[in-house]
Amino acid sequence: MSNTRVKILEIRLGQLEEEANKLDNRTHRLYMRKQNEQKLMLDSYFHVSGDKYVCVATGDTRVALRVEGDNYGSIVEYQLNDKWSRNDRGERVEDSKIYHNGSTYTQLDESILDQSQARFEFMQCAVDHNDDIIAAWNAIEKKYDDLIFTFSDAKSELRRSINDQSRDITQLEKEALNEKLSGKGVAFTKSKGGRLPELEVRYDWNISRITALRVLRTTASGKSADLEITQKSNRWDNETEAYIEIDKTDTFERVRMDKVESLVRSAQRNSQLV
Numbered sequence: 001m002s003n004t005r006v007k008i009l010e011i012r013l014g015q016l017e018e019e020a021n022k023l024d025n026r027t028h029r030l031y032m033r034k035q036n037e038q039k040l041m042l043d044s045y046f047h048v049s050g051d052k053y054v055c056v057a058t059g060d061t062r063v064a065l066r067v068e069g070d071n072y073g074s075i076v077e078y079q080l081n082d083k084w085s086r087n088d089r090g091e092r093v094e095d096s097k098i099y100h101n102g103s104t105y106t107q108l109d110e111s112i113l114d115q116s117q118a119r120f121e122f123m124q125c126a127v128d129h130n131d132d133i134i135a136a137w138n139a140i141e142k143k144y145d146d147l148i149f150t151f152s153d154a155k156s157e158l159r160r161s162i163n164d165q166s167r168d169i170t171q172l173e174k175e176a177l178n179e180k181l182s183g184k185g186v187a188f189t190k191s192k193g194g195r196l197p198e199l200e201v202r203y204d205w206n207i208s209r210i211t212a213l214r215v216l217r218t219t220a221s222g223k224s225a226d227l228e229i230t231q232k233s234n235r236w237d238n239e240t241e242a243y244i245e246i247d248k249t250d251t252f253e254r255v256r257m258d259k260v261e262s263l264v265r266s267a268q269r270n271s272q273l274v
Contacts, residue, residue: 045133
């Protein structure tokens with residue numbers, strides 16, 4: 001019955017996670033649209049004369065003056081100072097700055113004047129439109145904040161449902177495991193690497209080469225249990241005059257159940273449960 005309930009809950013969990021992923025993807029698409037709109041807005045405020053230099057929005061908060069054809073080097077950059085937190089007006093950007101790199105000229109010709117003119121025009125755009133740029137950037141930010149907020153409650157509710165569903169599944173799986181351990185117990189086979197599981201039965205004592213495990217009794221709190229453990233061992237055989245492999249079963253008292261549960265989960269991941 002527990003397995004059936006777990007499967008039903010897992011199906012529902014998958015549906016909830018799919019719905020959450022759709023909302024996450026929608027949020028991501030809106031975020032990308034917002035960034036693109038802010039880049040286009042920045043591009044619209046900067047221009048220089050001639051065709052030797054271009055103004056390029058290199059991000060949603062930065063515009064660069066570059067030599068035409070140079071996709072990496074910047075001569076001057078305008079940068080909005082954006083923050084994750086909002087001010088009293090709910091705005092992320094309050095000011096900006098200009099990066100003006102120093103240059104050394106070894107060839108004294110008209111190109112120096114052309115670049116100086118382009119620098120001047122770029123910075124003139126920044127001076128003339130700085131307040132408008134900041135206001136436009138914050139307006140776009142707020143527009144998309146409001147769009148995303150319309151389904152934030154749905155996202156929160158989905159996340160709560162997913163967490164509740166996951167807890168219920170974990171609890172049912174734990175109950176099913178405890179029921180199995182207290183009944184026939186569990187058996188293990190070797191991993192692909194040829195190893196059998198091991199268990200810490202005391203802080204200073206590990207039992208290795210375990211082939212079977214069964215709970216005999218649990219404490220009132222359920223945090224510890226007495227275990228019956230079967231493990232592979234070697235015994236000297238007088239007839240063959242060699243060590244032979246045998247199964248040895250022993251009882252261990254008050255072993256922590258979280259250690260046992262961790263052992264079984266690890267065995268499941270490694271395909272070691274029989």
